[in-house]
Amino acid sequence: MPGGRRGLVAPQNTFLENIIRRSSSQPDSSFLLANAQIVDFPIVYCNESFCKISGYNRAEVMQKSCRCTFMYGELTDKETIARIDECLENQIHDQFEILLYKKNKTPLWLLLQIAPIKNERDLVVLFLLTFRDITALKQPIESDDNKGGLSKFAKLARSVTRSRSVLVSQFSSHLPNLKDTTKQSHLAHMMSLNADVMPQYRQEAPKTPPHILLHYCAFKAIWDWIILCLTFYTAIMVPYNVAFKNKTSEDVSLLVVDSIVDVIFFIDIVLNFHTTFVGPGGEVVSDPKVIRMNYLKSWFIIDLLSCLPYDVFNAFDHDEDGIGSLFSALKVVRLLRLGRVVRKLDRYLEYGAAMLILLLCFYMLVAHWLACIWYSIGRSDADNGVQYSWLWKLANVTQSPYSYIWSNDTNSPELINGPSRKTMYVTALYFTMTCMTSVGFGNVAAETDNEKIFTICMMIIAALLYATIFGHVTTIIQQMTSATAKYHDMLNNVREFMKLHEVPKALSERVMDYVVSTWAMTKGLDTDKVLNYCPKDMKADICVHLNRKVFNEHPAFRLASDGCLRALAMHFTMSHSAPGDLLYHTGESIDSLCFIVTGSLEVIQDDEVVAILGKGDVFGDSFWKDNAIGQSAANVRALTYCDLHTIKRDKLLEVLDFYQAFANSFARNLILTYNLRHRLIFRKVADVRREKELAERRKNDPQLDQQQDHLVRKIFSKFRRDR
Template sequence: MPGGRRGLVAPQNTFLENIIRRSSSQPDSSFLLANAQIVDYPIVYCNETFCKMSGYNRAEVMQKSCRCAWMYGELTEKEAVERVDRALDHHLADQFEILLYKKNRTPLWLLVHVAPIRNERELVVLFLLTFRDITALKQPIDQDDPKGAGLSKFAKLARSVTRSRSVLVSALPALKEPQRQSHLAHVSTQPHHVMSLSGDVLPQYRQEAPKTPPHILLHYCAFKAIWDWIILCLTFYTAIMVPYNVAFKNKTSEDVSLLVIDSIVDVVFFIDIVLNFHTTFVGPGGEVVSDPKVIRKNYFKSWFLIDLLSCLPYDVFNAFDHDEDGIGSLFSALKVVRLLRLGRVVRKLDRYLEYGAAMLILLLCFYMLVAHWLACVWYSIGRSDADSGLQYSWLWKLANVTQTPYSYVWSNESDGPELVNGPSRKTMYVTALYFTMTCMTSVGFGNVAAETDNEKIFTICMMIVAALLYATIFGHVTTIIQQMTSATAKYHDMLNNVREFMKLHEVPKALSERVMDYVVSTWAMTKGLDTDKVS
């Protein structure tokens, strides 16, 4: 189960990712993204190449207008400025040359592409402005010029080649239409034309699911969501049954049904491991990671070991092992490792904690779960003391009260006396749960009490833990109930204040009734919300 971001996150918007990936293949490509829904179109993103080219850092560029008026100078042509304004104000795609100035006021000739980006409703939501430095093409080479004379032969050759290439591009409109279309189709595949204004080349600003290999599942797809809820329910089942099975040592023939159910749970957990090796996750930067190698590496580092220990068939091992003090007891103890999966449950339920009713139910469930765990430990201590021959433990007294006393029988397997008979398993569990609940709620009827030293030590520890748990949980419960009733309390308090005001100022009865009707109807529509504060 991925963390709390879609799955947890909404499908990633791949527009900016595509733009960055395409621009990274060409080091000299610079671009700006601007919000087309806000006045003056503020810049919301600029790449590092633009910062290096203009001399401004990113903090100085962000939130400024994408008209780049802060880069205009005395030689910037008004016609170019008008084309910028026309393209932005009328949501037009355009390409033109403009003279701008760097931060140190060095002139900079740029070839600018303006592209309006539309969403799925065909509304222009962003402007993409791409820039290409053509300053070298705007500086003529003059052999008599002392600056030109200082150039090396290699520099002159490079400039002449670049200029020849620019002349070829500028001559494209004069070509025949078939030749022009063929050339543009070829050019659009070149690295320096990936920012083309063509609709089939420009990425779409829409909610797009990331592309994944065929055998990789998106962590927020419908199948994975249903599967996560199945694992969630089975984890709760595990949290209840594992302590119970460990305490009561369920491995006899009468527990075949539980053995079958636990085996099915083990198989489902194993399938979950396989699926986790083929499920995307949200990376530290918020991106959806779909690379199989990265997914496997991340899973190995996170939950793989715990999930592997959780799906081992301990109950099957115990069913065929008759040595209570051997490997079977070790497997019974290792089953407790499955409780570590509750950490994933907490992450899954984190999004529901903002709802008061859901929070209340979760707190009560957690309180009962802790009481269940302590009841299993309480029974294990009583059983251990009874097996040791302490006939005044709580289990021995329970057996006498229910008239189902224990007795000792010589066992050849254990080479000593073995405790048999006694109360039924249901009676022992219900009594243990009753005792832990009375202690945790500080009721303490005393009809079930700690008698042996081990039982008294455990009871002391349980009282300390229960006091903290009781204060924490029911403190939250009080807060939640107050929040749930706060609107009603506010409503009645407001009505009382209005009545007191009208009574104090002796408002006529007819007018007071109209005022009360107005107050009640206004509350019914607004539910006490202050629209000015919300907006």
């Protein structure tokens, strides 16, 4: 399936995910995001770590000023506050040490770092405020005057805020000696935020490291077809060389060709260590470490065994027959390269003609293998002195009879002369093809016991292959490509609809991306149709399992009984959104409560981002408090591929009315991250600056004297000019 094979590759705004990933690598770090285009710079996102150190939940922090005035206290340094205001107004990088207070009024020393975030137009749209708890580094200061009665920590808070160099020296005093310069540079990097390492707030295609190949790029597609051709070459030549002993140390041309093939397969192993793959969730995995571990756990051993230089072992051909035959048989291990075709079969199945050719090639390949085995049996019987085998009869018919000579090396007779290698192979292939497609013509027949046993086994295998491949080719193709056919049929219907109604190109591309990404997530399965197959009790169990992330992560559902959870789960619906999709429009009725399972969204009011919502957030309206249906005061747009679990207002109120005990717990514990009904009142920074510039311009304009502006004076002035 192309959508699933290609993965989710549409441009996404992964800014929030990148910041969360960087913050999670440093457990003591917390951060806020604030809108830089609105007066007072309101907070649009805060992570869980900030909620833990501050004591406030996310809903209480949202829309407050990023200056964190709600955490100021009497000992918060006024000079530091002024420096923070200046940094925000001038949109520059800086860091400060500041004393703030938790919700329970506990003092807290924090290292605050402020970094402006730019969009694709190089405009600062967000502020990233990173906090580090440095309370442990702030040692109490002893004072000679103990009459004040103030605690040591209060005296410390009143002291002048220390500079960054003092803080770094304190870090170095508490950390072990760093002799390695790389560790020192890491510490310096940890203490600073550079513009070149900050991600931008914009949509961009998934990035991969420069040494990583995309699994769907044109080069990789061509390379896979080359590997397919070389795999069939190996599957043909290896059995032929082993059976007919075609390749010897004197045959330089074949040795060179096989060596080149081995090198190409070894290069393929190296490329597999640097090629992305599609993860279980449809995402494109480009992390080099994850790619290497995935390949090592899957196909690396098989690929390595198929690339070993078995031609080196062929030097034993001139030694004892047993050892030479053993190392010659090791060449068959190269047939493991067929595993490359198996794991890339989904790519070849996209094309019906390619699938038909692969089936025919496989049928011919089996016939080729059986022909090589048939020749080996005839040669073995002839070497053992059986003069009525099919190979001996062929020699007599072609008037190229075999003869024996005494070998001094082996002290046994050796078979010489006989038909040419080409004649023997064509005859063997002719026999296997006639047996696989019919009952045979009898001109080449099994004579010895070994030949008859092999022929019986071959007929059984051939009957199954013939019935499967030729008798049910249409059925096999339909079964193997049913999902692909359904997928292409859906895409064709969407394309025809867009063409018929002349949908704009931009909107058409969004629709196509949504259809492809939704197919990648659902595999074309209709969840409601599958659930309707099950009885009510089983359906409820499945729904609880599908919504387990919502029930486990949100405290509002902890006191719900099993019956209550089952009733809620039956009414939850799961939806998938592509980047750029608008989930709510301004003025639209708010009839659902939405829980974000994966991805990130942005809430836009008056063309400004007022909130960024991520995994675990809840948005909608507090239906259980206000019975009237509200209207959305903002737009909600997806930044990345998002999975949402939603429940309709009527269904939620129906469950809450029935389970009164749970209703009280739900209303008390559910934290609505953003209420779409509430309209925020704010002024834009650009408008304030424009008003200041206009006021300054009016102030500098010269004031006209009323006497000079009098009507009579204007008439006399005009009369003088006319004279």
